[in-house]
Amino acid sequence: MENxxxxxxxxxxxxxxxxxxxxxxxVNGVSFTLHHGETIGIVGESxxxxxxxxxxxxxxxxxxxxxxxxxxxxxxxxxxxALPPGRMRRIRGNDISMIFQDPMTSLNPVFxxxxxxxxxxxxxxxxxxxxxxxxxxxxxxxxxxxxxxRRIRQYPHEFSGGMRQRAMIAIALSCHPKLLIADEPTTAxxxxxxxxxxxxxxxxxxxxxxxxxxxxxxxxxVWENCDKVIVMYAGSxxxxxxxxxxxxxxxxxxxxxxxxxxxxxxxxxxxxxxPIPGTPPDLRNEIAGCPFAERCGxxxxxxxxxKPELTEVEAQHHVACHFQTAASRLERNEVLI
Amino acid sequence: MIxxxxxxxxxxxIINRIIPGDPAAVMLGPQASVQDVADMRERLGLDxxxxxxxIDYILNLLKGDFGTSIYYKESVxxxxxxxxxxxxxxxxxxLFIAVMIGIPAGMIAAxxxxxxxxxxxxxxxxxxxxxxxxxxxxxxxxxFSVNLGWFPATGIGSLDxxxxxxFKHLILPAVTLSTIPMATFAxxxxxxxxxVVSQDYIKTAxxxxxxxxxxxxxxxxxxxxxxxxxxxxxxxxxxxxxxxLTETIFSWPGMGRLIIDAIDKRDFMVVQGAVLxxxxxxVVTNLVIDILYKxxxxxxxxxxxxxxxxx
Numbered sequence: 001m002e003n004x005x006x007x008x009x010x011x012x013x014x015x016x017x018x019x020x021x022x023x024x025x026x027v028n029g030v031s032f033t034l035h036h037g038e039t040i041g042i043v044g045e046s047x048x049x050x051x052x053x054x055x056x057x058x059x060x061x062x063x064x065x066x067x068x069x070x071x072x073x074x075x076x077x078x079x080x081x082a083l084p085p086g087r088m089r090r091i092r093g094n095d096i097s098m099i100f101q102d103p104m105t106s107l108n109p110v111f112x113x114x115x116x117x118x119x120x121x122x123x124x125x126x127x128x129x130x131x132x133x134x135x136x137x138x139x140x141x142x143x144x145x146x147x148x149x150r151r152i153r154q155y156p157h158e159f160s161g162g163m164r165q166r167a168m169i170a171i172a173l174s175c176h177p178k179l180l181i182a183d184e185p186t187t188a189x190x191x192x193x194x195x196x197x198x199x200x201x202x203x204x205x206x207x208x209x210x211x212x213x214x215x216x217x218x219x220x221x222v223w224e225n226c227d228k229v230i231v232m233y234a235g236s237x238x239x240x241x242x243x244x245x246x247x248x249x250x251x252x253x254x255x256x257x258x259x260x261x262x263x264x265x266x267x268x269x270x271x272x273x274x275p276i277p278g279t280p281p282d283l284r285n286e287i288a289g290c291p292f293a294e295r296c297g298x299x300x301x302x303x304x305x306x307k308p309e310l311t312e313v314e315a316q317h318h319v320a321c322h323f324q325t326a327a328s329r330l331e332r333n334e335v336l337i
Numbered sequence: 338m339i340x341x342x343x344x345x346x347x348x349x350x351i352i353n354r355i356i357p358g359d360p361a362a363v364m365l366g367p368q369a370s371v372q373d374v375a376d377m378r379e380r381l382g383l384d385x386x387x388x389x390x391x392i393d394y395i396l397n398l399l400k401g402d403f404g405t406s407i408y409y410k411e412s413v414x415x416x417x418x419x420x421x422x423x424x425x426x427x428x429x430x431x432l433f434i435a436v437m438i439g440i441p442a443g444m445i446a447a448x449x450x451x452x453x454x455x456x457x458x459x460x461x462x463x464x465x466x467x468x469x470x471x472x473x474x475x476x477x478x479x480x481f482s483v484n485l486g487w488f489p490a491t492g493i494g495s496l497d498x499x500x501x502x503x504f505k506h507l508i509l510p511a512v513t514l515s516t517i518p519m520a521t522f523a524x525x526x527x528x529x530x531x532x533v534v535s536q537d538y539i540k541t542a543x544x545x546x547x548x549x550x551x552x553x554x555x556x557x558x559x560x561x562x563x564x565x566x567x568x569x570x571x572x573x574x575x576x577x578x579x580x581x582l583t584e585t586i587f588s589w590p591g592m593g594r595l596i597i598d599a600i601d602k603r604d605f606m607v608v609q610g611a612v613l614x615x616x617x618x619x620v621v622t623n624l625v626i627d628i629l630y631k632x633x634x635x636x637x638x639x640x641x642x643x644x645x646x647x648x
Contacts, residue, residue: 058544064450089546089548090546092543092544092546093545093546097544105536105537106538106540106541108541108556108560109538110559110633110635111559112635119547123547155635157636
């Protein structure tokens with residue numbers, strides 16, 4: 001699987017937003033590769049550019065205020081950035097699907113679940129309405145919605161949050177996409193429902209052989225569901241590697257900060273929660289050095305002057321830090337501050 | 338519905354008796370003698386105590402009798418039903434123009450927010466709501482009837498001369514009457530659409546690969562319709578109640594003219610009947626709008642009396 005041509009290759013992606021108060025460089029030189037059937041997690045705090053990165057793959061950013069300034073998004077050999085709108089539309093929902101954070105607002109309240117599912121199916125597949133309805137029922141059954149024949153005629157407000165997210169997944173997967181982008185799919189759900197939804201996604205991934213981009217700020221979700229991780233900070237990738245490597249040997253100080261601010265299981269030796277001090281930089285301003293330098297407990301003069309490149313410090317493990325190189329390593333303090 | 342109408346009937350009755358002027362005196366003219374006027378008052382039943390007149394009026398109403406016109410000597414209901422189809426014709430034409438232009442204009446303005454097109458549409462809407470109807474009507478007559486001679490200036494024409502004749506008579510008044518609703522629809526559509534297009538489910542629709550045209554005209558518009566329907570209900574009620582200015586300028590024999598003439602002649606019975614009829618129209622229109630709300634927004638459930646679910 002690993003040797004195949006990659007499904008998706010994002011190269012040096014740069015996205016900016018224009019507003020009356022200036023231009024925000026929301027994504028700044030992000031690159032990653034995704035193979036068939038793989039799951040990649042993008043983690044980072046709010047405003048780190050993880051959602052923007054994912055949304056720009058489908059080119060769903062608001063066209064009037066945002067622009068893809070550079071880079072390529074190659075999906076099965078086609079550069080999505082340069083694709084005409086008609087071709088792009090045939091990819092959306094068909095080859096690449098997306099589910100969003102809040103299932104309460106991402107389904108259209110004035111159409112039945114069935115209508116929204118059938119619409120998705122008939123947009124990309126030449127089937128009769130009857131056939132589409134049959135498939136819609138199958139999809140609802142597949143995502144674990146009981147009594148799909150009855151539920152299909154109901155409106156979103158007659159569904160609970162978890163059921164709505166299941167319906168959303170059914171819509172997203174109705175055309176068997178090769179890639180599913182899940183933008184914080186469980187953030188708005190109860191903890192118990194979260195686990196169900198993630199399990200469902202994993203199950204369907206195995207069944208339908210699709211790749212997943214999972215955006216989250218919860219490292220716990222990453223450990224359980226992903227093959228690879230990208231850690232983003234202020235629009236840049238600061239560390240990327242396999243989940244196993246990140247779990248055993250995280251290298252970037254920001255990743256350490258993220259780990260320290262996670263709730264640890266009881267009995268773990270480090271039970272204390274440590275927040276990362278400060279706030280992310282204002283992306284309207286040009287950042288000369290490392291974007292994390294201001295908040296980094298290990299920062300030295302060079303960090304404020306020169307932006308570190310993302311370099312491969314060991315096999316399949318890239319880090320953007322002046323002091324985490326193949327030659328030298330920082331000593332990680334147990335608890336900062 | 339019945340209590341509303343009873344209250345309206347009572348209020349109209351009281352106002353009619355409070356305003357100065359005596360229908361008997363108006364009918365007989367300034368030369369009539371006091372005795373003549375008194376005789377006439379007796380014949381019209383106006384010499385009876387007001388309370389007695391009121392009871393009489395309400396009891397007749399309950400029997401479906403709107404009374405007899407003091408001036409025309411005809412059944413008030415016949416007079417109204419004579420004029421009402423003309424008003425329906427004019428209102429439907431004006432509503433059609435307003436909807437066909439106002440709503441798409443608002444949608445375009447919303448999808449191209451802050452563009453030149455948006456500014457042009459909004460400026461047009463501003464002019465539309467603020468332009469005096471009588472002025473617009475007269476200008477249209479001046480240009481299209483007097484100068485160009487394309488359309489007749491007044492009247493409704495006759496179906497005997499073919500539908501085309503009525504249609505020609507209809508155009509100028511319908512355009513005149515449509516401006517305010519059109520501008521109102523454009524504004525409310527724009528603001529309602531702007532709110533809807535930033536919702537998550539619009540992003541979902543785009544992510545599914547729905548064409549932008551259908552994203553706007555199916556997914557967004559149906560959600561934006563509720564406030565548009567509210568405004569439409571109000572405008573339709575107003576138009577059906579008779580558009581006094583437009584009907585007067587174009588001598589259109591509709592409800593508005595009927596009421597104005599009746600007030601002039603102190604024809605109590607016609608004023609009472611017509612206003613009551615207009616009240617019925619308001620109530621019925623509102624009922625229709627309420628039913629349409631339900632069709633447009635499945636979250637509205639009248640049985641439980643409140644909106645279900647969260648949004």
